[in-house]
Amino acid sequence: MTIYLDNAATSYPKPPLVYQRMIESLQLSGANPGRSAHRMARAAQQIIEDTRLKLAKLIKAQSLEQIIFTFNATDALNIAIKGVLSTGDHAISTTLEHNSVLRPLQNLAQKDILLSLVGFDSQGFVSPQEIEKQIRPETKLIAVTAASNVLGTLQPIAEIGDIAKRHNLLFLVDAAQALGVIAIDVQQMQIDLLAASGHKSLLGPPGTGLFYLSNRAKVKSWREGGTGGDSLSPLQPVELPFQLEAGTHNLAGIAGLGAALDFLAQESIEKIRCHELSLLEYLLNSIQEIDEVKIYGSNDLTRRVGVLSFAVASYRSDEVAAILDQHFDIAVRGGLHCAPLVHKTLGTSPDGLVRVSIGAFNTLEEIKLFITAIKEIVVG
Amino acid sequence: MTIYLDNAATSYPKPPLVYQRMIESLQLSGANPGRSAHRMARAAQQIIEDTRLKLAKLIKAQSLEQIIFTFNATDALNIAIKGVLSTGDHAISTTLEHNSVLRPLQNLAQKDILLSLVGFDSQGFVSPQEIEKQIRPETKLIAVTAASNVLGTLQPIAEIGDIAKRHNLLFLVDAAQALGVIAIDVQQMQIDLLAASGHKSLLGPPGTGLFYLSNRAKVKSWREGGTGGDSLSPLQPVELPFQLEAGTHNLAGIAGLGAALDFLAQESIEKIRCHELSLLEYLLNSIQEIDEVKIYGSNDLTRRVGVLSFAVASYRSDEVAAILDQHFDIAVRGGLHCAPLVHKTLGTSPDGLVRVSIGAFNTLEEIKLFITAIKEIVVG
Numbered sequence: 184m185t186i187y188l189d190n191a192a193t194s195y196p197k198p199p200l201v202y203q204r205m206i207e208s209l210q211l212s213g214a215n216p217g218r219s220a221h222r223m224a225r226a227a228q229q230i231i232e233d234t235r236l237k238l239a240k241l242i243k244a245q246s247l248e249q250i251i252f253t254f255n256a257t258d259a260l261n262i263a264i265k266g267v268l269s270t271g272d273h274a275i276s277t278t279l280e281h282n283s284v285l286r287p288l289q290n291l292a293q294k295d296i297l298l299s300l301v302g303f304d305s306q307g308f309v310s311p312q313e314i315e316k317q318i319r320p321e322t323k324l325i326a327v328t329a330a331s332n333v334l335g336t337l338q339p340i341a342e343i344g345d346i347a348k349r350h351n352l353l354f355l356v357d358a359a360q361a362l363g364v365i366a367i368d369v370q371q372m373q374i375d376l377l378a379a380s381g382h383k384s385l386l387g388p389p390g391t392g393l394f395y396l397s398n399r400a401k402v403k404s405w406r407e408g409g410t411g412g413d414s415l416s417p418l419q420p421v422e423l424p425f426q427l428e429a430g431t432h433n434l435a436g437i438a439g440l441g442a443a444l445d446f447l448a449q450e451s452i453e454k455i456r457c458h459e460l461s462l463l464e465y466l467l468n469s470i471q472e473i474d475e476v477k478i479y480g481s482n483d484l485t486r487r488v489g490v491l492s493f494a495v496a497s498y499r500s501d502e503v504a505a506i507l508d509q510h511f512d513i514a515v516r517g518g519l520h521c522a523p524l525v526h527k528t529l530g531t532s533p534d535g536l537v538r539v540s541i542g543a544f545n546t547l548e549e550i551k552l553f554i555t556a557i558k559e560i561v562v563g
Numbered sequence: 564m565t566i567y568l569d570n571a572a573t574s575y576p577k578p579p580l581v582y583q584r585m586i587e588s589l590q591l592s593g594a595n596p597g598r599s600a601h602r603m604a605r606a607a608q609q610i611i612e613d614t615r616l617k618l619a620k621l622i623k624a625q626s627l628e629q630i631i632f633t634f635n636a637t638d639a640l641n642i643a644i645k646g647v648l649s650t651g652d653h654a655i656s657t658t659l660e661h662n663s664v665l666r667p668l669q670n671l672a673q674k675d676i677l678l679s680l681v682g683f684d685s686q687g688f689v690s691p692q693e694i695e696k697q698i699r700p701e702t703k704l705i706a707v708t709a710a711s712n713v714l715g716t717l718q719p720i721a722e723i724g725d726i727a728k729r730h731n732l733l734f735l736v737d738a739a740q741a742l743g744v745i746a747i748d749v750q751q752m753q754i755d756l757l758a759a760s761g762h763k764s765l766l767g768p769p770g771t772g773l774f775y776l777s778n779r780a781k782v783k784s785w786r787e788g789g790t791g792g793d794s795l796s797p798l799q800p801v802e803l804p805f806q807l808e809a810g811t812h813n814l815a816g817i818a819g820l821g822a823a824l825d826f827l828a829q830e831s832i833e834k835i836r837c838h839e840l841s842l843l844e845y846l847l848n849s850i851q852e853i854d855e856v857k858i859y860g861s862n863d864l865t866r867r868v869g870v871l872s873f874a875v876a877s878y879r880s881d882e883v884a885a886i887l888d889q890h891f892d893i894a895v896r897g898g899l900h901c902a903p904l905v906h907k908t909l910g911t912s913p914d915g916l917v918r919v920s921i922g923a924f925n926t927l928e929e930i931k932l933f934i935t936a937i938k939e940i941v942v943g
Contacts, residue, residue: 185601185603189594189595189598189599189603189604192594192595192599192604193593193594193595193811195593195594195603196589196593197589197593201589202586202590205585205586205815206582206585206586209576209577209581209582209768210576210582213575213576213577214567214569214572214573214575215569215573218569218573218896219569219572219894219895220884220885220896221565221569221884221887221888221893221894221895221896222565222888222892222894223565223575224569224572224894253634254633254634254813255810256811257786257787257788257789257809260788261787261788282790282794282809283787283789283810284788286787286788286797286799287788289797289798290787290799388589388814389595389812389813389815390634390770390771390811390812390813390814390816392810404670405641406634406637407637407641407662407663407667408637408640408641408662408663408666408667408901409661409662409663409901410662410901411901414899414900414901415899415903415913417665417666417669417903418666418669418670419666429662429663429666430634430638430772431573431635431637431760431769431770432769432770433634433769434768434770435585435768435770435815435816436813436816504599504600507601508601508602512602513601514594514602514603514604515599515601516598516599516600516601517599517600518794519794519795520794521788521789521794523794523795523796523797533795
């Protein structure tokens with residue numbers, strides 16, 4: 184039985200009800216939601232709207248039509264970034280970001296926009312003040328990850344939201360590593376644009392992404408096509424969520440995500456976070472005692488999610504990951520984790536680090552076995 | 564038990580193995596494919612590549628990296644259209660198209676490109692010669708549906724492909740209603756860009772789309788982000804399929820699609836087409852005997868897929884669909900089917916038509932019950 188410690192890539196396993204609802208949705212109401220008016224299509228539509236409501240409640244959205252279902256978080260981030268920036272605009276982001284934020288921004292910065300990237304401190308935190316310093320008259324957008332996918336460090340989202348609000352800028356949060364383990368309140372945190380995966384800490388299946396936009400955020404259409412209604416309009420309708428939801432929904436995925444959200448509500452995000460932090464604490468304390476291991480990021484557990492990256496002396500990160508896989512059946516991820524500037528800053532590029540990411544279903548026993556494995560590796 | 568005749572929206576049911584493989588993929592190898600190197604991630608990647616190979620064989624692609632997994636057909640069409648057209652280009656398409664082709668083109672035509680839309684004849688066919696007449700020096704793209712989602716008429720794709728090749732234009736085919744019921748050979752038909760759904764006649768789950776591009780088609784990046792490899796590049800990598808596959812794959816969807824493709828290979832597309840055509844023949848012959856019913860499109864079965872649209876005297880199309888649903892538990896789709904210009908041409912806008920769409924699992928008994936229901940409705 185694999186010890187799965189790669190939950191930052193995708194969570195595994197899912198709550199059993201997720202699998203069940205995926206299949207039930209297709210077997211019992213596997214029509215095309217929103218496309219026809221017959222009972223099977225209405226039942227399918229109900230599944231979509233039930234999950235939309237659960238997501239709206241989770242992030243405290245003002246209204247349901249602000250919740251858009253996307254392919255994945257990358258899809259949502261592209262919708263956000265390309266949807267709000269126009270020629271001449273200036274955007275501020277950070278070197279903590281994943282390539283799903285960096286690449287759209289850096290592509291636009293080749294000719295259309297201006298981009299400033301703010302660094303992070305030795306503990307892995309971005310400074311709101313450093314972000315504020317970069318603001319100029321052309322600034323339109325601040326884009327920041329809620330939690331680093333390499334260091335696990337939680338960023339001061341609410342403070343940055345205050346700054347964005349004060350300067351009348353749009354604030355985009357990449358919540359791929361945060362939503363489902365920390366409370367995110369889009370109104371309180373002044374978030375205008377939020378992107379997240381359904382298949383990471385939300386515990387849903389892949390093929391699901393979430394995009395939220397506030398009332399003041401106007402986003403250009405992205406995927407244009409059929410929406411089931413308003414067929415006569417030659418252009419994409421402007422009404423949300425239809426403007427941003429062309430094409431057939433991933434019914435099974437959204438049904439599974441709905442089941443996952445029920446699980447999170449029942450177990451409570453606080454309880455899951457508590458569990459993950461207790462495992463992280465044990466992991467941090469134990470791994471720090473191994474001389475050959477160098478860990479990165481903050482020791483302040485309250486400012487972390489269950490992600491830890493480290494180097495092992497005289498091994499490349501992919502070697503450690505391969506030995507853990509082959510000899511111990513432990514799944515972790517080596518390399519750069521699609522976040523090149525984090526590793527450049529840490530001086531760990533191009534080799535990268537070994538990343539352990541804890542999920543809701545990991546146990547203390549698994550963490551102990553992982554520590555034992557690392558100790559065996561360093562002994563050689 | 565619902566009589567499901569809405570297969571052009573999405574096919575129902577799926578082959579049983581589709582549901583099973585979806586769940587197995589998540590339960591046994593539910594890691595993030597291509598993201599880590601451990602055995603679960605490799606097993607997940609294998610599922611993706613197995614399905615990619617099956618799709619490549621199905622459409623006779625030259626190589627595997629030409630097969631791109633997308634969110635849905637709409638996503639693939641947006642990638643194609645926005646990926647090849649630049650300011651000043653001219654595109655030719657048809658009034659038979661779905662909004663997923665029309666809306667991206669019409670949006671671009673507002674300022675960046677020039678667009679010509681060719682009509683169709685009284686039988687529901689586009690003329691290759693009419694398309695050729697529209698070609699000018701600025702023409703870059705010809706975009707045509709393989710089968711109308713309203714009339715079910717198969718378009719002369721190979722002939723149009725010849726014209727595109729002769730004039731050195733890119734040829735985009737919307738195969739959403741065709742792939743899985745007719746043989747599509749991208750090389751023989753000179754198709755440069757192909758978009759299709761995984762969840763219609765391919766019998767896979769929703770959340771899956773296919774995009775194919777030929778070696779001579781260069782497409783701009785669309786969804787930019789992490790690809791699992793090449794993390795150091797500040798821009799989206801140019802290598803296919805990675806250039807067009809950023810973000811986490813819909814593993815369960817792609818696993819299910821793989822099972823569906825196995826089913827199609829085993830049963831054979833020819834046999835399924837034969838079955839659907841025999842039901843369509845019975846349907847056409849029987850419904851034509853009802854005076855109050857007016858059918859649209861060609862009577863030539865060899866040039867149709869299992870889609871039939873009709874009007875019933877003194878009823879709106881949505882009324883007929885609602886009565887069929889409520890009184891007979893028969894699922895069909897009324898309205899405009901996201902293809903407004905088809906209905907405008909037919910003179911059936913804005914009311915639309917009743918669309919019956921036959922799938923692989925429909926039976927003659929179901930078609931007979933449907934005919935009986937229509938007869939009861941017209942009697943009132």
